[in-house]
Amino acid sequence: MKEVEKFNHFISVDQDLCIGCSHCVRVCPTEALRVWGGKAILEEAKCVDCGDCVRVCPVMAIGVEHHSINAFSKDDHNMALIPSVFWGQFPADISRNRIINAILALGFKQVVEAEESVEPLSSALNTYVAKRKGQKIISSFCPAIIRLIQTRFPELVSSIALLKSPVELTALHISRKMKKENGRTPAALNIFYISPCAAKAAAIENIKEEIDFSTFGVINMDVFFNAIQQQLNKKETVETNVEEDLLTAKSIGWSLKGGESNHLSGQSLSIDGMKPCVEILENIENDRFKEIDFLELKACDQGCAGGVLTPQNKFLCVESLKKRMENKKESPSELILNNKDFELSEIKEMSVLALDINPAKSLKMLNKTRRMMCYLPGFDCGACGAPSCKALAEDVAKGNAILSHCVFMQRQMEKHHRLSPDHAFNIIESIWGKDRLNKDCNKKGAINDSK
Known part of the structure; x- marks a missing residue:
């Protein structure tokens, strides 16, 4: 399997404007977005520049670069x-x-x-x-x-x-x-x-x-x-x-x-x-x-x-x-x-959805992904910051996430005394940002929402 060719992208996320709402994560057709630290993170190699994330962003934090x-x-x-x-x-x-x-x-x-x-x-x-x-x-x-x-x-x-x-x-x-x-x-x-x-x-x-x-x-x-x-x-x-x-x-x-x-x-x-x-x-x-x-x-x-x-x-x-x-x-x-x-020059396959460019490692990671899916609930709720349970399982297999990022797995681990409530709360804050769960009457749809 060949390495991914470099491809220039024009979509970018303004981290200062992003509120980590996860709207973009849910619509991306190639699962190129995650929420981490309360912000949307774009994996450029997976991005196809379709712009669906730009459409759904409520604060216009995702934009398209261009010449002035x-x-x-x-x-x-x-x-x-x-x-x-x-x-x-x-x-x-x-x-x-x-x-x-x-x-x-x-x-x-x-x-x-x-x-x-x-x-x-x-x-x-x-x-x-x-x-x-x-x-x-x-x-x-x-x-x-x-x-x-x-x-x-x-x-x-x-x-x-x-x-x-x-x-x-x-x-x-x-x-x-x-x-x-x-x-x-x-x-x-x-x-x-x-x-x-x-x-x-x-x-x-x-x-x-x-x-x-x-x-x-x-x-x-x-x-x-x-x-x-x-x-x-x-x-x-x-x-x-x-x-x-x-x-x-x-x-x-x-x-x-x-x-x-x-x-x-x-x-x-x-x-x-x-x-x-x-x-x-x-x-x-x-x-x-x-x-x-x-x-x-x-x-x-x-x-x-x-x-x-x-x-x-x-x-x-x-x-x-x-x-x-x-x-x-x-x-x-x-x-x-x-x-x-x-005549257009040859269009090549991209290996970005493979778990690794090494076939043996990729197969090993695929097997681990399937093992992780045995534990995950399959609700695809996105509370872990990934777009689906399968995406989280792949992130775990690649070493980019842990199983306890899933809030339902946290409850299971707490039940069996393998995770403390404080640790679980810290995991949630690492994904969605510090103080994100605090009461906020100014957010969209809340009592003080002016829009």
């Missing part, structure tokens, strides 16, 4: 790489031209739509799936799903389509186009992707060395949206003519649920939301749905419209994009791409 809008010089040739869901954040009375002018006013020289490469990519995907009839291909569009499969369903890694995302292909096209038209070397360009989620931000960070820009950065969509709103509210902001909207209906809807599968021949399934995606992958792992040729899995509800960094309602965003798709005509792509450009 003010981090670049306005004298540079800065490009904004905009996904189609960004336009869906604005009401119908704000035109695309006004939004683009506001983006240019922030210091960007050019606005490029991330889905410009969808038409040729769609053709490549159709060919890819047709050549592998009966093999059950999984879309490579959503980076959170790719990471989920790598970590939790490694035996399905070989089913992922080895095709690049629209963002990668469009960025590659921009690089070639600028060099061809202006003689400008790609290294003189700065491009910033406006990301709707943490997973795409992390994906950009991990591929940016493959595309030759001086900066290939990421700006969170919610932050970017607020900056655009401020520009739109300025009286001096004027609307001038900008480049024509050339995206096809297929390109506009590609990142939404069904955006890929609706344009493929054969049997397809389109699933959105992390929990349903996990359920369908478990079924595929058990060799069900044999008749399916293609699986479109998107970690966010409604696809990228429901990304954790999208500021507006996902359903309104979808409706807005559907209106934009109306009366759109198919047009030939002008992208400078060849067949090799679509």
Whole structure:
């Protein structure tokens, strides 16, 4: 078993803001979070950057890192790489031209739509799936799903389509186009992707060395949206003519649920939301749905419209994009791409859910995990700071926890005089923080809660 490759993550926990509520621990699909010392602790190797923890945090202690809008010089040739869901954040009375002018006013020289490469990519995907009839291909569009499969369903890694995302292909096209038209070397360009989620931000960070820009950065969509709103509210902001909207209906809807599968021949399934995606992958792992040729899995509800960094309602965003798709005509792509450009390098399995990289040690730990599960109640209450009894058993096997972290085991040990009440209380405080069990009428739902 190979060691885990280093992967850059954009999700982080602010320990000063965290209150140790364990909401994040309960929703993580790979059990990458624990509570210790009254704070949420992230095991980065297990994190898939899905952002579910960001959604449920009541105090916004979990955030997504990004580049600052003010981090670049306005004298540079800065490009904004905009996904189609960004336009869906604005009401119908704000035109695309006004939004683009506001983006240019922030210091960007050019606005490029991330889905410009969808038409040729769609053709490549159709060919890819047709050549592998009966093999059950999984879309490579959503980076959170790719990471989920790598970590939790490694035996399905070989089913992922080895095709690049629209963002990668469009960025590659921009690089070639600028060099061809202006003689400008790609290294003189700065491009910033406006990301709707943490997973795409992390994906950009991990591929940016493959595309030759001086900066290939990421700006969170919610932050970017607020900056655009401020520009739109300025009286001096004027609307001038900008480049024509050339995206096809297929390109506009590609990142939404069904955006890929609706344009493929054969049997397809389109699933959105992390929990349903996990359920369908478990079924595929058990060799069900044999008749399916293609699986479109998107970690966010409604696809990228429901990304954790999208500021507006996902359903309104979808409706807005559907209106934009109306009366759109198919047009030939002008992208400078060849067949090799679509090919994605090998996607490797991750061993992060194995108990040890040494197979013999891992088997020994697995046996210990099963022995520990004989004692644990199986309630999955999370009072131990882990998301489930099995997760606690694994932590014990790895030497990161002890069986008495379980409050029910504490009662058993007290009953048989193997643990004192004071020691049990100290264990609880080591997990949830000192004085955490003291009376507090200001906490959420209590009598003095002001919210």
